[in-house]
Amino acid sequence: MKQSFRFGIDVLCDEHADWLRGLRVGLVAHAASVSTSGVPSPEFLRQRGVDVTCLFGPEHGFLSRGGAGEEMEHGKHPGLGIPVYSLYGETRKPTAKMLKDVDVIVFDLHDLGARPYTYVSTLRLILEVAAENGKSVIVADRPAPLANTVDGPMLDPAFESFVGFVRTPVVYGMTPGETALWLKRDLKINTEVRMAPMEGFRRGRQPKRVWLRPSPAIKSWDCGLCFPITVFLEALPALDHGRGTETPFQRIGAPWLDAKKLSLGLSALKLPGIRFTTCRYKAMTGSYKGQNVQGLRLHVTNASEYLPVQTGMAILQIVQDIHGAHQLWSHPGTREAFFDQLMGTDTVRRALIDGRTLIEITAPWALHSADFLQSRKLCLQY
Numbered sequence: 001m002k003q004s005f006r007f008g009i010d011v012l013c014d015e016h017a018d019w020l021r022g023l024r025v026g027l028v029a030h031a032a033s034v035s036t037s038g039v040p041s042p043e044f045l046r047q048r049g050v051d052v053t054c055l056f057g058p059e060h061g062f063l064s065r066g067g068a069g070e071e072m073e074h075g076k077h078p079g080l081g082i083p084v085y086s087l088y089g090e091t092r093k094p095t096a097k098m099l100k101d102v103d104v105i106v107f108d109l110h111d112l113g114a115r116p117y118t119y120v121s122t123l124r125l126i127l128e129v130a131a132e133n134g135k136s137v138i139v140a141d142r143p144a145p146l147a148n149t150v151d152g153p154m155l156d157p158a159f160e161s162f163v164g165f166v167r168t169p170v171v172y173g174m175t176p177g178e179t180a181l182w183l184k185r186d187l188k189i190n191t192e193v194r195m196a197p198m199e200g201f202r203r204g205r206q207p208k209r210v211w212l213r214p215s216p217a218i219k220s221w222d223c224g225l226c227f228p229i230t231v232f233l234e235a236l237p238a239l240d241h242g243r244g245t246e247t248p249f250q251r252i253g254a255p256w257l258d259a260k261k262l263s264l265g266l267s268a269l270k271l272p273g274i275r276f277t278t279c280r281y282k283a284m285t286g287s288y289k290g291q292n293v294q295g296l297r298l299h300v301t302n303a304s305e306y307l308p309v310q311t312g313m314a315i316l317q318i319v320q321d322i323h324g325a326h327q328l329w330s331h332p333g334t335r336e337a338f339f340d341q342l343m344g345t346d347t348v349r350r351a352l353i354d355g356r357t358l359i360e361i362t363a364p365w366a367l368h369s370a371d372f373l374q375s376r377k378l379c380l381q382y
Contacts, residue, residue, distance in 0.1 A: 005200035005207045006036045008141035008177060009108055012196035013048045019104075019138055019194060020050050026094070026102035026135075028056040028087075028126060031064035032110035032142075032212040041108050041140070042080055052082065053101045058109060058122045059088040060215040067216065068234075088118075092162065093125040099133050107139045110214040111176045113146030114228045115155065116342045119214070120172075120179060121165035127180065127189045136192040141177030141201075141381075145224035145303070148204030149173050150376070152228070152309035154368045155344035164344040169369050170309045171228050174376060175201075182379040195381065203382045204304040217248045225300045226250045228308040229315070235339035237287045238331035239319070240295070244284025251279060252315065253295025255288060258322055263296055265318040269358070273306025275299045287333065310362050313348065317358055325353050 012019065025045065027033075033041040045052050055062055061072040062084045072086040085098050099105075107126055111119045123139075130137045152170025166172070166179075167186060174182060177195035184193045201207065206221045218224050226249045233241040233252065242251040253259070259278045266276050279297045283289055296315075300306055320328060329336070340346040351361045 005209065006198060007034070008139070008196040008198050009033070009041050009044060010036045011199055012106070012138065012140050013045070013050070016194075016196055017048070019196075020045075020106075023103040024051050024053045024101050026054045026056060026099065026105045027052055028058065028105065028107045028109060028122065030058060030060065030062055030109060030214065032214045033108045034212060036209075038210075042077065045106070046080065052080065054082050054098065055084045056087050056094060057084055059118045061086065061088070064213060064215055087122055087125070092122070094129050096133055099129070099135060102135060104136045104138060105130055107137060107176065107180065108142070109176060110142045110212070111144050111179075112214070112218070112224045112227055113144035113149070113171060113173060113175070114231070115152075115166055115168055115170050115172060115344065116163040116231050117227065118162055118165075119176075121162050123176065123180060124165055124183055124187070127183055127187070127191070127193065131189050131191040134191075136194070137180065138194045138196060139177040139180040140196045141175050141198050143198065143201055143207050144175045145206070145221050146171050146228065146308070147173060147175050147178075147382075148304050149306070149308065150369065150373065151307045151365070153343060153345050153348060153365050154372065156346075159340050159344050159346065161341040163341050168372055169365065170344060172372075172376070174379065175382070178379045178381055181381075182376060185375065185379065197381055201382050217243060219246065219248065222300060223247065223249050225303055226298050226308070229298060229312040232312055232316075232339055232342050235335040235342060236316075236328055236331070237333045238328045240283040240286055240288050240293055242281075243286065245281060247297070251281065251295050251297045253279070253281060253283065253288075253293035255291055255293050256323065256327070257294045257319070259294040259296055261322050262315070262318055265321070266296075266314060269314055271306070271311050271314060273300060273302035273304070274311055275301055287331070310358070313352070313361055314358050316352055317361075320352065320355070325355070329353060
């Protein structure tokens with residue numbers, strides 16, 4: 001009897017073993033890359049007789065222990081004795097030398113489906129370097145919390161960076177395998193790209209599996225859902241967003257914040273699929289480290305309906321209405337340029353500071369993403 005759910009790495013080995021037979025494999029993986037039974041993917045492939053010759057680790061490293069933006073060094077796998085190359089250090093794209101003993105690259109990262117979460121940037125570079133060096137790519141698919149959601153502005157090429165490296169809205173609504181198929185079409189990548197799909201995956205629903213963190217701060221499926229609401233606060237230290245707590249990205253706060261007024265203002269908007277509760281907690285990082293802050297807890301009630309980027313902008317807009325734009329944008333350490341990179345455009349920041357309404361800010365997004373939505377449909381597999 002087939003299991004109700006299986007990761008793509010299992011499907012790859014069970015149903016497409018011929019894709020790997022006799023080939024040398026370079027594996028892109030991290031700590032959340034495991035088989036359905038919980039065996040780490042490098043060992044799982046080796047157990048199935050696959051010749052894994054090297055490993056590649058994305059941001060946070062192959063062991064998923066590095067902090068956000070922390071550069072990682074190359075190393076060696078202690079059990080397998082093969083190189084572990086960092087793709088978030090001196091290089092973010094495998095070199096020809098790293099690929100000399102590789103015939104096919106297997107990409108097996110647990111992603112979120114949000115452009116600022118850099119695993120999709122690594123996927124793009126893997127596809128490009130494979131084409132440049134005559135290698136093929138197989139994506140062992142994994143569930144993405146945001147695989148059913150498209151929201152936010154399209155990337156403006158003038159603001160391309162490693163946190164904005166694919167021509168999509170901020171949240172693009174695809175699993176890693178679907179994204180690879182889409183990138184091959186969008187970038188006209190001339191190499192073979194195959195996808196080993198999951199079995200039993202239902203778009204917009206969390207599989208009944210033990211959660212493994214794809215990076216240190218994404219501690220739960222719900223945390224992944226909330227990531228694109230509050231990730232922009234990485235550039236706005238005036239508001240804490242729960243880093244270091246048990247619910248990072250799922251709450252916001254500040255000592256000066258009128259959380260009750262903010263909650264009432266957000267409730268009046270009737271934003272779909274989300275509700276807010278006031279809370280008080282101790283900030284663990286940033287400007288208010290060690291201080292008790294007034295804030296809001298974010299609760300996604302319907303992941304198929306809610307619009308995370310619009311929700312995030314509604315929060316910023318109402319904070320400005322209550323406390324003034326200067327409270328957000330004049331705080332020490334504010335990084336306007338980084339906010340624009342995370343958003344993929346400067347139009348949103350300028351509109352917020354100018355006091356535009358939420359509708360004025362978000363209305364252009366659907367128009368600008370119309371072509372993307374059509375191309376996305378061609379690549380959906382579930």
